[in-house]
Amino acid sequence: MNFKKMIKTASLGLSALVLSACTFPGLGNVEAEDENTIRVAGQASTEATILTYLLEDMIEHYIDTDVETIINLGSSTMVHQAMLLGDANVGAAKYTGTSLTGEMNQDPITEPDKALEVVVEGFDQEFDMEWYPTYGFANTYAFMVTQDVADEYGFEKISDVGPYADELTAGVDSSWLAREGDGYDDFVEEYGFDFGTVYLMQIGLVYDAVETGEMDIVLGYSTDGRIASYDLVVLEDDLNFFPPYDASPAVNQDLLEDYPELNEIMLKLEEKISPEQMQEMNYIADDMLIEPAIVAQTFLQEHNYFEDAEPYLEPQGGE
Numbered sequence: 366m367n368f369k370k371m372i373k374t375a376s377l378g379l380s381a382l383v384l385s386a387c388t389f390p391g392l393g394n395v396e397a398e399d400e401n402t403i404r405v406a407g408q409a410s411t412e413a414t415i416l417t418y419l420l421e422d423m424i425e426h427y428i429d430t431d432v433e434t435i436i437n438l439g440s441s442t443m444v445h446q447a448m449l450l451g452d453a454n455v456g457a458a459k460y461t462g463t464s465l466t467g468e469m470n471q472d473p474i475t476e477p478d479k480a481l482e483v484v485v486e487g488f489d490q491e492f493d494m495e496w497y498p499t500y501g502f503a504n505t506y507a508f509m510v511t512q513d514v515a516d517e518y519g520f521e522k523i524s525d526v527g528p529y530a531d532e533l534t535a536g537v538d539s540s541w542l543a544r545e546g547d548g549y550d551d552f553v554e555e556y557g558f559d560f561g562t563v564y565l566m567q568i569g570l571v572y573d574a575v576e577t578g579e580m581d582i583v584l585g586y587s588t589d590g591r592i593a594s595y596d597l598v599v600l601e602d603d604l605n606f607f608p609p610y611d612a613s614p615a616v617n618q619d620l621l622e623d624y625p626e627l628n629e630i631m632l633k634l635e636e637k638i639s640p641e642q643m644q645e646m647n648y649i650a651d652d653m654l655i656e657p658a659i660v661a662q663t664f665l666q667e668h669n670y671f672e673d674a675e676p677y678l679e680p681q682g683g684e
Contacts, residue, residue: 401623403428406435406444406453410569411650411657412504412588412612412643413458418661420457420614426670427630429681440540442467449492454617455627459496460504462608464488466546473546477503477609493618497631499611502640506541506607507587508600514581515598522601526582527558535560536580538568547608555606572597588640590648612643629676637671638664 403424407417414436421432435453438444441460445468447453461480465471469487474480481499488494508523515521518529526533542549542565553559560582566574571583572591585592592599614631621627646664650657665671672680 401620402433403430403455403620403624403627404433404435404453405455405457406438406447407457408441408444409437409439409567410458410586411590411647412586414657415646415650415661416500416612416614417457418658419665420455422662422665423630423634423670424627426665426680427678428624428626430624445492448494448615448617451617454620456494456615459613459615460610461613462505462547462610465608466544468492471546473608475605475608477611480609481611488615489618494615495618495621495628495631496615497613498635499613500634500638500643501636502588502638502643503609503611504586504588504643505602505610506538506547506584507602508582509575509585509592509597510582510600511575511578512596512598520598520600522603523556523606524603526600527556530558531561533560533581534562534564534579536564536566536571536574536583538571538584539565541584547606552606555604588643588647590644590646590651593644593648594652626678629678632676633671633674633678637668637674 405417405420405424407413417434417436421434424430424432435447438447441458441463444453444456444459445464448456461477461484462473465480465484465487466473469484469491471483471487474483485496488496508526510520518525520526537549542563545551549563564574564580566583568585571580571585572589572595574580575583575597576591576595585597587599591597614634616627616631642664646660649655650660670680672678
């Protein structure tokens with residue numbers, strides 16, 4: 366990174382990130398007799414929270430048991446650690462590119478099928494976890510600007526930003542800045558430009574920051590509902606820098622021994638959520654301020670909990 370450039374910290378966002386890691390009941394406090402309780406964990410994003418509640422409802426629909434949820438963990442790594450420690454045993458929102466370079470410490474792989482193959486094998490062999498097929502959408506990192514900024518500069522793809530980068534303020538996810546392989550340093554090397562000022566922010570704050578003009582350009586998630594509600598323009602990754610981030614659930618294999626039905630439940634959700642559906646659910650939660658639990662429940666009810674989808678299971682619990 367060019368340290369002559371100015372890098373600032375959005376302290377409020379980072380404080381929220383830190384606090385989210387230590388304020389959840391149940392973490393580090395699992396009694397031995399409760400080890401086989403199903404605990405679904407998700408990181409601090411609207412999407413992960415919706416998926417956490419979606420899995421809770423799906424599991425309780427097909428298994429006569431109460432499921433615990435752990436939401437707002439600060440990162441995918443924290444979810445992973447919770448699963449390794451036994452504080453959680455289901456990860457609701459695992460992304461191939463994130464886990465490949467993060468938990469597995471591998472170099473990025475830009476070919477989606479190959480990335481999935483490596484992650485599935487790695488999580489099985491290294492962590493004794495089952496990585497399931499994708500829900501049906503990928504949530505990749507994406508640079509975005511307002512329509513006004515896109516029109517003013519003629520931005521359509523990331524390479525268009527280069528000639529103007531020195532005069533732009535950029536808001537980026539604090540965890541992305543330090544990522545190896547597909548983080549900021551590698552981005553600068555690949556695209557050949559650096560921003561005038563980079564602000565470190567919790568990713569949930571970047572959309573408001575660019576929409577209000579506090580930032581000229583931000584790095585967000587491609588399925589975030591605020592892209593549509595704020596009429597943001599997603600810039601094409603024309604050099605294919607960002608690896609695939611297909612979303613999947615993951616389950617500790619010892620839990621599958623206690624609840625073999627979980628395997629069928631996870632497979633029922635394969636390719637059942639399109640990118641447009643996920644973005645719409647994010648929009649309903651973020652823009653319409655509907656609770657993520659209600660958003661997840663409504664989606665499942667509209668699709669009858671995928672009872673007609675293979676593999677077939679007899680409903681056991683309530684809705």
